[in-house]
Amino acid sequence: MIRTVIVEDNDPLRQWLAVLIVGTDGLENLGAFSSAEAALPRLGSLRPDVLLLDRHLPGMSGVQLARRVKERFPATQILMLTVEDGPEEIFEALEAGASGYLVKRQSPTAILAAIQEVHRGGAPMSSQVARLVVEHFHARGRRKAVADDLTARERDTLEFLAKGYRTKEIARELGVTADTIHTHLRHIYEKLHVRSRGEAIARYLGG
Amino acid sequence: MIRTVIVEDNDPLRQWLAVLIVGTDGLENLGAFSSAEAALPRLGSLRPDVLLLDRHLPGMSGVQLARRVKERFPATQILMLTVEDGPEEIFEALEAGASGYLVKRQSPTAILAAIQEVHRGGAPMSSQVARLVVEHFHARGRRKAVADDLTARERDTLEFLAKGYRTKEIARELGVTADTIHTHLRHIYEKLHVRSRGEAIARYLGG
DNA sequence: AAGCGCATCCCCCGGACGGGTGAGTCAGGG
DNA sequence: CCCTGACTCACCCGTCCGGGGGATGCGCTT
Known part of the structure; x- marks a missing residue:
């Protein structure tokens, strides 16, 4: 039996979801709330397996709630529901701990399947x-591709650079003098068209 | 009509895939190769819509081929086939330009559906x-969470730091003196338990 | 009112860093 | 055989940075 909790401010939608869940074998609904603030103090005792969460909520957002829930109850799987969103919103939700991400206007079967999949350890997303x-x-790959015309040693150096190592530390790791790394670094900056460590790291790791 | 090309060194599997494709309405197979080296010079004239690619190939790997194909023909969608792989292999393939990633032992219908989905602009993955x-x-989210107990101004500073700005530039952006940023930086290092810019950026952007 | 965190600014110091120049070795290709 | 590119090391110089002080003011809590 999969135990669920719903947090959704839209009344008809919340009720529709609740009806959908209680009418399905293997699913159980422990509670349906219209705000994160209302749900938060109850989650400790309810302990749902899957949390259906609206991204847009009055007051505390679904993303903030996801963060808090994941901190305290990492085992709870979070399925984010949303209207149309851009990349920023989606990545923020995933970073907050959501394991699934669905646009709201989905068929009932798709939603129920997603609940079951996220509980199985899957990652349903539209x-x-x-x-x-x-x-x-x-995009990450294209950023790393700028390092393509670096020499082998320069790539080694960049690798340690991106870990936050200082010149001396890279020198020790690669078994050469700091002056040599200094030279490699200057060549890296030239090829990456940057003028400092920070810029090189940012370019390589992407921001 | 979706035009496909197969690159797979396992003979039975390659033939099985080819039969599967030619026997399906809406799919067409332009060629089946057993190595990346054999396929590469032909792709320019074949111009497939979807490229089915084995990750493990003798000689040039499927990942390297994907990189080259995406460089020259960005419109070609790449569907990566593989046996069981770890996170590193998967991320490398995605960074190389793969739009889908399937484990090999899939039902024929799942593979055919994946070809069509990747051609529609989807991203099928097991x-x-x-x-x-x-x-x-x-994991990204948890890394960024270390910045949670920073003050508002320190977060602003960290944001620009992660873009590779130097102290003076951050100062200009935030409309304060470099000395102030200097102070913020010292507090950031303390809270993030690092002792340099590079380490702070690496910790924040993750590597 | 006193205390505290935050933000702002200032001074100082030693070491790290960016940039310029030069130079030796060694492998591979013309 | 010489030339080139990669790798290595060296020295110099001016700036930037990390770390240590201290100071002021502001708003909030107690």
């Missing part, structure tokens, strides 16, 4: 969301 | 892959 996630990785 | 991707974001 195809627009999956696409954005994939593009996020593509 | 649930294990989706889970790893989601956990990647969770």
Whole structure:
């Protein structure tokens, strides 16, 4: 039996979700709240397996609630519901601890399947969301590609640079003198068109 | 009509995929190669819509091929096929430009559906892959959470720091003197338990 | 009113860093 | 065989940075 809690400020939608859940075998609804503030103090005793969460809530947002819930009850799986959103909102929700991300206007079967999938340890997301996630990785790849015309030693140096190592520490790791690393660094800056460590790290790790 | 090309070194599997595709309405197979080296010179004239790519290939790997293909023909959608892989392999493939990532032992219908979905602009991935991707974001979120007990001004400073700005530039952006930023930085280092810019940026952006 | 956290600014010091120049070795290609 | 590119090391110089003080004012809590 999967134990769920709903937090959604839209009354008809919240009730529709509750009806959907109680009418399905294997699913159980422990509570339905219209705000994060109302839900938060009850979650400790309810301990749901899956939390259905609206991203847009009056007062504390669904994202903030997700963060808090994940801090205290990491085992709770969070399924984020939302209207149309951009990349920023989606990544913020995923970073806050959401394991699934669905746009609201989905078929009942899709929503129920998502609840079960997230409880199984899956990560249900609508195809627009999956696409954005994939593009996020593509962008990362393109950023790292700027390091393509670095020499082997320069790539080694950049690798340690991106871990926050100082010149001396990189020198020790690579078994050369600090002067050599100094030279590598200058070449890296030239090729990456930057003028400082911080800029190089930011360019490599992406911001 | 979706035009596909297969690159897979396992002979039976390659032929099975080809048969699967030619026997399906709306799908067309332009070629099936057993190595990246064999496929690469032909892709320019074949121009497939979707490229089915094995991750493990003798010689040039599927990941390297994906990188090259995406460089020259960004419109080609890449669907990566693989046996069981870890997070590193998966992220590397996604960064190389793959839009979908499937474990090989999938039902024929799942593979065909994935080809169509990736062509529609979706991002089909098996649930294990989706889970790893989601956990990647969770880890990012936990890293950024270390910045939680920073003050508002310190967060502002960290934001610019992570863009590679130097002290003076941050000062200009925030409309204060460099001395003030200097103070903020010292507090940031203290709270993040680091002793340099590079370490702070690496901790914040994660690596 | 007193205390506290925050933000702002200031001074000082030693070491780290960015940038310029030069130079030796060694492998590979013309 | 010489030339080139990669890697290595060295020295110099001016600036930036990390870390240590201290100071003021503001708003909030007690």
